[in-house]
Amino acid sequence: xxxxxxxxxxxxxxxxxxxxxxxxxxxxxxxxxxxxxxxxxxxxxxxxxxxxxxxxxxxxxxxxxxxxxxxxxxxxxxxxxxxxxxxxxxxxxxxxxxxxxxxxxxxxxxxxxxxxxx
Amino acid sequence: xxxxxxxxxxxxxxxxxxxxxxxxxxxxxxxxxxxxxxxxxxxxxxxxxxxxxxxxxxxxxxxxxxxxxxxxxxxxxxxxxxxxxxxxxxxxxxxxxxxxxxxxxxxxxxxxxxxxxx
DNA sequence: CAGCATATACCGATCATCGGCATATACGGC
DNA sequence: GCCGTATATGCCGATGATCGGTATATGCTG
Numbered sequence: 285x286x287x288x289x290x291x292x293x294x295x296x297x298x299x300x301x302x303x304x305x306x307x308x309x310x311x312x313x314x315x316x317x318x319x320x321x322x323x324x325x326x327x328x329x330x331x332x333x334x335x336x337x338x339x340x341x342x343x344x345x346x347x348x349x350x351x352x353x354x355x356x357x358x359x360x361x362x363x364x365x366x367x368x369x370x371x372x373x374x375x376x377x378x379x380x381x382x383x384x385x386x387x388x389x390x391x392x393x394x395x396x397x398x399x400x401x402x
Numbered sequence: 403x404x405x406x407x408x409x410x411x412x413x414x415x416x417x418x419x420x421x422x423x424x425x426x427x428x429x430x431x432x433x434x435x436x437x438x439x440x441x442x443x444x445x446x447x448x449x450x451x452x453x454x455x456x457x458x459x460x461x462x463x464x465x466x467x468x469x470x471x472x473x474x475x476x477x478x479x480x481x482x483x484x485x486x487x488x489x490x491x492x493x494x495x496x497x498x499x500x501x502x503x504x505x506x507x508x509x510x511x512x513x514x515x516x517x518x519x520x
Numbered sequence: 521c522a523g524c525a526t527a528t529a530c531c532g533a534t535c536a537t538c539g540g541c542a543t544a545t546a547c548g549g550c
Numbered sequence: 551g552c553c554g555t556a557t558a559t560g561c562c563g564a565t566g567a568t569c570g571g572t573a574t575a576t577g578c579t580g
Contacts, residue, residue, distance in 0.1 A: 411537090429527080429528095430527070430528065431525095431526060431527050431528080434527095449527085449528075449529075449530095450529085450530075450531080452528095453528065453529060453530090454529095454530095473526090473527095474526085476526065476527050476528085477527070477528070478526095478527075478528095479527090479528080
């Protein structure tokens with residue numbers, strides 16, 4: 285299971301999954317709930333999206349299995365960020381901040397006649 | 403050409419196209435260059451991506467044709483943000499800031515044993 | 521005249537996400 | 551006892567934005 289070489293742009297659900305695992309390891313279902321809480325219910329990850337994302341992030345080396353527990357005869361597989369995942373998430377947050385700040389700046393200079401924009 | 407009702411999550415190239423048009427109207431090719439400059443060459447929009455995005459954003463009512471010019475016998479079609487587009491971009495920037503801040507906050511509380519996270 | 525920049529536009533392929541379904545167990549209400 | 555919901559993982563087909571390439575022109579430069 286070699287890590288993929290592509291540095292494809294990260295979509296929102298994937299970013300939120302990494303965010304959910306940033307502070308502490310969590311199992312899949314807990315991630316779904318956490319993402320819903322984080323986004324005030326706006327993003328409700330489908331099971332298909334979540335487990336596909338976990339597999340992909342794992343094969344990319346951004347997360348790894350932390351441990352497995354059985355609670356009430358149900359399996360809980362906990363995932364945690366790897367060092368690489370931590371760096372990637374930090375890079376993503378920096379990028380988001382930069383782009384958001386730039387967009388805000390441009391929105392402010394909007395409709396200012398005869399004014400050049402950077 | 404009815405505006406689509408879906409409020410689908412916005413991807414990075416689309417966000418950057420809106421950002422490019424936020425301050426002043428620009429034609430397609432200028433948007434490609436602007437996005438490349440904004441992202442320090444990281445994002446180089448393909449023609450297919452750009453014009454498809456412009457069509458989609460137009461049918462969604464987020465942008466509209468500003469004017470057309472012919473320079474050196476080549477057509478330049480300028481697009482501008484609509485009021486709806488401006489609101490949407492502002493909402494997107496707010497969302498990006500919130501998510502980036504949240505992710506940073508979680509990265510900071512990382513690996514702090516026995517500590518609950520919000 | 522070959523190559524590159526400008527400028528718009530179409531096309532098939534890729535792939536993350538969506539939406540739904542399957543499989544189990546536990547719990548609460550009726 | 552049964553139904554619906556919550557918990558928990560997983561598979562599968564469809565969707566759609568993006569990618570990569572090509573087409574079509576013109577102008578400029580080497």
